[in-house]
Amino acid sequence: xxxxxxxxxxxxxxxxxxxxxxxxxxxxxxxxxxxxxxxxxxxxxxxxxxxxxxxxxxxxxxxxxxxxxxxxxxxxxxxxxxxxxxxxxxxxxxxxxxxxxxxxxxxxxxxxxxxxxxxxxxxxxxxxxxxxxxxxxxxxxxxxxxxxxxxxxxxxxxxxxxxxxxxxxxxxxxxxxxxxxxxxxxxxxxxxxxxxxxxxxxxxxxxxxx
Numbered sequence: 001x002x003x004x005x006x007x008x009x010x011x012x013x014x015x016x017x018x019x020x021x022x023x024x025x026x027x028x029x030x031x032x033x034x035x036x037x038x039x040x041x042x043x044x045x046x047x048x049x050x051x052x053x054x055x056x057x058x059x060x061x062x063x064x065x066x067x068x069x070x071x072x073x074x075x076x077x078x079x080x081x082x083x084x085x086x087x088x089x090x091x092x093x094x095x096x097x098x099x100x101x102x103x104x105x106x107x108x109x110x111x112x113x114x115x116x117x118x119x120x121x122x123x124x125x126x127x128x129x130x131x132x133x134x135x136x137x138x139x140x141x142x143x144x145x146x147x148x149x150x151x152x153x154x155x156x157x158x159x160x161x162x163x164x165x166x167x168x169x170x171x172x173x174x175x176x177x178x179x180x181x182x183x184x185x186x187x188x189x190x191x192x193x194x195x196x197x198x199x200x201x202x203x204x205x206x207x208x209x210x
Contacts (some may be wrong), residue, residue: 107126
């Protein structure tokens with residue numbers, strides 16, 4: 001059985017993993033796109049858009065490789081609300097999302113699975129994080145499960161002690177408000193320690209291991 005990992009999760013210097021006011025115009029909240037400046041120039045990100053070139057960043061590569069299933073929070077699939085952004089909404093990424101594996105969406109709003117191009121199928125899980133993780137583990141087999149976000153989803157799995165490794169890309173950005181990743185969470189008491197720190201111009205990469 002593989003591990004449960006968070007990889008390539010961007011946070012601001014003041015600890016926010018998303019800005020305030022998520023909307024169709026601002027999927028990551030106000031200022032949220034700036035958290036990912038480190039990722040945009042990479043070959044991994046450009047390949048997601050069907051583009052060539054880009055920098056070879058090992059943290060970017062690791063954020064996309066070795067996963068047999070993904071778990072996402074409701075807002076990582078679509079805008080807030082119970083209409084999913086409209087009856088034809090199939091996610092932020094278009095017809096060929098970058099997951100290429102079974103992807104489980106935590107939600108209170110039931111919906112039938114959606115089969116997309118590139119081997120991605122979205123499954124909508126309404127009975128909690130434990131059920132989503134059990135389904136993701138079964139789908140992933142010997143590969144890892146990635147907790148893809150957003151902030152609330154990562155927090156829930158951290159508090160449940162389910163995440164084996166957490167890679168944060170701390171961007172040199174101050175958001176001031178938004179969704180705080182670690183507020184009220186005692187990471188040492190949950191067994192986490194910092195096992196790697198790598199500083200670059202666009203981000204400081206920190207790996208926390210349990």
